[in-house]
Amino acid sequence: MEEKTILERLRKEFPAGVKEALTSLGDEVAVIDKEALLPIATFLRDGPGEFKMLLDLTCVDYPGREPRFELVVHLFSLSRNRRLRIKTGIDESDLRIASLTSLWKNADWLEREAYDLFGVRFEGHPDLRRIFMYDGFEGHPLRKDYPLRRRQPLIPLKE
């Protein structure tokens, strides 16, 4: 099975980096170590997997869990028609993680989104600033501890 070989190759290449490798709902999932993100992503893009396309990069907040945040990266291999999901935990005390902009150009805006809404700092990003919210907005609104109705209007509102 080709699906298994990619995960097995990944385990063989990065025995310390890959924490868990499983198949979920037909997709391969690799839970990896935060420090190993960049080498593993480079291997997946340039290695036998040929994951040349970054489909999505986003973040999930699990309050009360350690580590609190989880970065989720979806990759797609055009030549093999396969998908792969990478998950990495990010602890609240250290929100830095390697940027994937050097591998996939479209990671630029996706990482800006994750930075804007969750506050994850991508090391090596060329232009890490907010993409949705405006300058002067305080906090990161998709974190679960951001108050639901805390609004930060730019102009005074009438009641």
Place this chain on the structure above:
Amino acid sequence: MTEEKRRRPPAGQFITTQFNSLLGWARKFSLFHYPFVTACCGMEYMSAACAHFDIDRFGAGWTRFSPRQSDMLLVVGTITHKEAPVLRTVYEQMTEPKWVIAFGTCAVSGGIYDNYAVVQGIDQIIPVDVYIPGCPPRPETVLDGLLKLQEKIQHQDHDWRWKKKRS
């Protein structure tokens, strides 16, 4: 005078009216509208504006894409806090006299978006004359709202000396 003549007086006769009422009649049938379209309600706006429902039948067909040439602002869709200063600037740039229609639930009250990003009703930013509910409203509802605005304009106290009203 026969019944037919009473209903349709021949040309050359005159009617008596008040100037305010005449001005209201003229203004309600020459609405130049500016569509401030931000969301899915825009589809219903297009439907109401184009041939099937045709707001031109009611004298509001002249769509202007400059706020300086328009006197009816249609706020169609969700307004976020990021966008609020833009909407207010557009409103301030419009010529007097001007009217505002809140088109759809999001513009009226924020709709389902009760969160950090969305203004809970555009009347927190600019004055609104007519609220059209619906998510999105049907074109018939839009036409009904337009008729309500026309009725309002007809019976409004018009400042025909072009002085700015003191609020």
